[in-house]
Amino acid sequence: MKPRHNNQLAHSLPQLQNLVKRDPPSYKDEVRQQYSHYRTLYAQPSEYTSDKFEELIMFLANVCKHYDFKDQFIQDCMELLKSQAHVLTADTRLCICRALIMMRNKGLLEPLPLLELYFGMFRVKFDKNLREFLKQHIIADIKNTNQKTKSTKLNNTLQNFMFTVLKDSDTQAAKQSLDCVVALYQKQVWNDAKTVNVIATACFHPEVKVMATAVKFFLGCDEEPQQNDSDSDSDSDAPDLKDALMTHKINKKSRKRQRWLENIKKKAKKAKKSDKAPSFNFSALHLIHDPQTMAEKLLKRLEKLNERFEVKLMILNLISRLIGVHQLILFNFYPIILRYVQPHQREVTKLLQYAAQACHELVPPDILEPVVKAVANNFVSERNSVEVMTVGLNAIREICSRAPLAIGEDLLQDLVMYRTFRDKNVSTAARSIVALYRQVNPELLKRKYRARPTAEQQETIHLKKYGQTVAADFVSGAEVLNEDSGNDEDDSDEEQPNDSEDGEWIDVSHSEDEAPAERPEEDDENDDCEESDEEEDVEYDDEEGDCGEDDEAGDEADGPARKKLRKEGADENTPVLSLEERREKAKMISSTRILSQKEFQKVRAAQLAKKVNVALPRRFVKKKNGTPTETVLDPESGLIVDSALRKETVALRDIEKLSKNLKNDKAARLASIQAGREGREKYGGYKQKKAEYASLSNKQKRKTKSYNMIKHKARSKVKRSFRDKQQALKVSLKKIIKHKY
Template identity: 45%
Template sequence: MVRHNNQLPDNLPQLQNLIKRDPESYRDEFDQQYRHFLGTLEIFKLNPIDENKNFDDLVTFISQVAQCYPDVCLKFPQLLVDVLKDLSTTLNPAMRSTIVKALINLRNKNLIPALDLLELFFQLLRCPDKSLRTFLQNHIINDIKNMNAKHKDMKLNSTLQNFMYSMLKEANPKAAKMSVDIMIELFKKNIWNDAKTVNVIASVGCFSSITKVMVASLKFFLGHDEEDQKNSDSESDNEVDLKGAMLVNRVNKKTKKRQKQLDMVKKQAVKAMKKKNKAEHFNFSGIHLIHNPQGMVEDLFKQLQGSNERFEVKMMHLDVISRLIGIHELFLFSFYPYITRFLQPHQRLVTRILQFAAQASHELVPGDIVEPVLKVIANNFITERNSSDVMAIGLNATREICARCPLAMGEDLLRDLTMYKTYKDKSVMMAARSLIMLYREQLPALLHKRDRGRTTVAQAERKIKEYGAVLPSENVPGAEILLKQAKEVDVDENESSSDSEEDGNWVDVSHSDGEDNGEDVEEDDEEGSDDDDDEEGDESDEDDEEDDSEDEEEEQTDKTEKKISKKEAKILSAQEAAQELALTRIFTDEDFKKIDMANVKKAVTNSRKRPLEAEKSEFVKLDKIEMIYKKRKHDKESRLETVMKGRTDRSQFGFKDNRKNEHSSKTNREKSKNKNYQMMRQKARGKVKKSFKDKQVALRKHLLQQKKMR
């Protein structure tokens, strides 16, 4: 092989290329460059502030070919590590960056242990070099991700987490902030998504004396779920209407643009279908993995009371505290009097504070603790001295609190709030009626008789739940619908095999008392709907009308109560039969589908258009509190609607004159617009403004003419 010894000492890239092709042939040249590196290193340590281009090139060269001579370069990584440990803060930024990149190159070739390098990089986060810190953060995240790609190295992860725990307690704010950012990013990438990482952030990060670290830790317990909600909201908003797009394309004129739009809609529809068919991926947020939520919420509230941070930081504290109380069903009674201080209509971000009050309510909180919050909202928001929007927001917040803690509402306060169901403003009226609908399902006894509405089968089956009580279900809810099917199966089997009995036949429940009752319940719901529509209407769909005499009203209520008691008796007997059926039969998937459909029918009356809202979620959506029903006059949609109405009689382009017959000739006035100015110059001069005397003369003539006409 031809050797170019005359140029190699000065041309390191060429030597690097030749060494990678044939290492043994160029060992002497490499030994020469390595000895040159050792001598340059001693010179560089004497003055590390200045940039040394020769040393920079040698470090890059040796890191590229070190795998070819592992025996010679055995101590090379440790020499670079010692330089960074001893001179990390005094090194020239360019030289420090070169050494870091050389160590990363050696790490990729497995010439230096990953743990030693990561610990060194964590220490380098203290350096006052923002670009280097960002580079190190990305490398640490990617390196840990690659190490856990095939299988999680629990020993390495545990060691790094312990080191990160000590870094969070670091006095250097930049290093602590970068450490918590790395932990949060690794949690979001499902690499360190264990309880240890969450509890390190909760116990150290949320109570750090460094504001940036504390804010980043609080956002960790808030941002992940908000992103999931936004993604779910955006997916629900961006539903694809493929059928409508195909109809528009079939009716309208065929153009390339419309065909292209139709193809885009088809692609979106296919993507949406794939997303629906894909199995759901549940990613629990870190707030569920906290070991001691009660101690954390108490410490956070104590920190909030004694802090002098910005208002936005206090709002983060309130949000985390309310979420912890609601999700883990904790007790922090001093939180509710504290939050009532901010419940004023003029308070900044008052709807968020109302949201926190609703999130901190749950069934295990005594009603006496939450009731003062409802009274403050009623006194400050739900009064006619406020605007209709403020009243509606107050009623919506009351509904969200009562949905999570129904026992907090008193009978007198509830009846006062239900009086707004006939309010002149639609937003207030709808908010009050939603509160009525809630208590029709939860505690109908607190409502006035005329507000309770028609009792559904689900309401009749529901038992009033007292504070702290647990109501386990004795059977499968809705299994009564299978009684009729079981009877038909038994009849067929008895006819086909009357003389022989086999093990495993269906149990004959045709002689049970509850079977006919179960059928009667369904028939009563189906046939009795017309009579109920004549006697009383659903209060959520029509205005309240008082009867002329109280005696007639009492008679009607007595009749309805008797009907309800009969229904309850039939339901109880049907449930007994359903319980017997559930104990002797294995339900199939089709049976459960029928049961689900029956439960939906139970929750809906014959006059109600749609079922009630689903079960409450973990977090209160801000839209439910800020829900204003009335239509704005000057919003974008209304303005666009008026613009489009004005374009109905216009052609697509150009000016349209006011002639009724398009083929008729134009007037002289219209023709003059297209004539040459020289032809119309004489008439243009006549448009000169009149003097004051000429105006008086013209006005006098006009008045005299009007007088003669009379």
């Protein structure tokens, strides 16, 4: 039933809107009247800026779905934005955009025409608020459209349109479109290769702002994944039921709080049911179709770029990551790095990081050797500070961990000499290089710097030649299993103490007589091989594996090995399998049966024991030269050479790492200066004054007078004899002493 005073509804649009929602047919005439009023104002462009026009637009947007003029109203709003967007005021544009979004949310509009219109609105100048509002709507609308099921046809159409906008000459439109595409990739809506490659094309945009946004995407999408996203509907944001129950138990009971608790229970139950498989974000750098061409174009753009140094650093970082991830061959990149490898260069640690990231095993050693030599000559020198030397040694270690052939034997021996440097930071960095080549290629080190090899190193250490690859054809450590699969299942319970069913750490102990596999770097100076003379090469007996010891010492070293064999229940005459025999047995077991989980645990325990147990002397094994396997080092040691396990990026803290804080750094010096000033009088010369409020003396007053007034006195002082000067000084000193004491 209509209200009694219908004429009041014309002046109260919110009241009429409320009534229309309850009973639309009853108020058809009143809405028609307001629509006629809107058409009158629409025909007069001068009325577009009036408050009445904006109120009518919002009113009709709320109620038009109940009437037949909705299509005409939507068309009018869209035509108004297309033709008059640059003429309308900011408030009017924002009002019309909100009205269209409201009708889109009610299902009156298809997403494609509205999104195309809003992308065109990015070209409107001097309206930042509108651009941010439209960008948020575009991202939310596309995300909601693909929330339940992904519409491939709609996504392809939208992507093609957005990609054409990225090539727009208008900087604002291209920048906002790129922001939308990047946000949709980070929200896992458009995370396919097509999106990544279109963002890659934006790296060559003539406008620096657009180019920097695309470069930052590739540099930051893997390091800083979005966390705590307000628009995310993931199950990780589900409320904590335990905290809610405790809160409800303590606070006052009410109906509102009871409903709140019931809603939390429903959400927690829903989150528990939807146990989805974890989604892994694949690196965007891996989805680039032609990384070689992209890196070459970026390098060409960098050579002609005349922008800030920070922009050049970003491009260098992206090129280095492309080279490292895809193992590209780009020889012109390393001479550019050499220009900046100087201790006084700004952001030099980042440049060293980029140099290490661009290294891999397929780069020829002749190309990388000048980089290593430049770092060694400019940084690792006693004329530099200890911080500079430490950074240089750390950078060389990172380069050599990715390309072990990049350094020569002579340069390596020079760097190893810094392991006994007076500063701990430098010595620790040098010892890390020694530890690296103990794992990678001990032959490059002098014999006195090689540690006693472990059982694992005896099997795996092998320096691959340039371009050499070795494919693993068996499970390493499978030789500890019995050839009969049934025996391993029966013996699994007996050997359970050496296994870990829950995936915990395995405690592998060894005899006290046995030396540890690899001692800490700080204890390298205590090696038996170095106690005699550090400058003297110690002969390393290949047959016995001991440092310059005679046969008797070798026999003593064999005692623990024999004791170990006896302890394991084997006879002293039982032959120990050689490296080739262990490899053949592992191949046979790996190729003839499928290993169970218990057998894999047993293999892992054996491999872990090989890391800590010293290798048996070679007199116990048959002398057969077998082909060593591919080097795969422990990821926890940080000395990873295998490209499959190597990290894609180099952490800056690995290059800037200092094992000990410096005592003479700037902060410590300033603190000592401030501590010395405490309790000390204020700095300044002594001024003679009669009393606190006394007037100035004649001598002090003369300082403010012009020279013409006192030049006769200055002349008289010049003509004074030595005796007069002596007497005047004596009087002056007496006055000072009398006043002071």
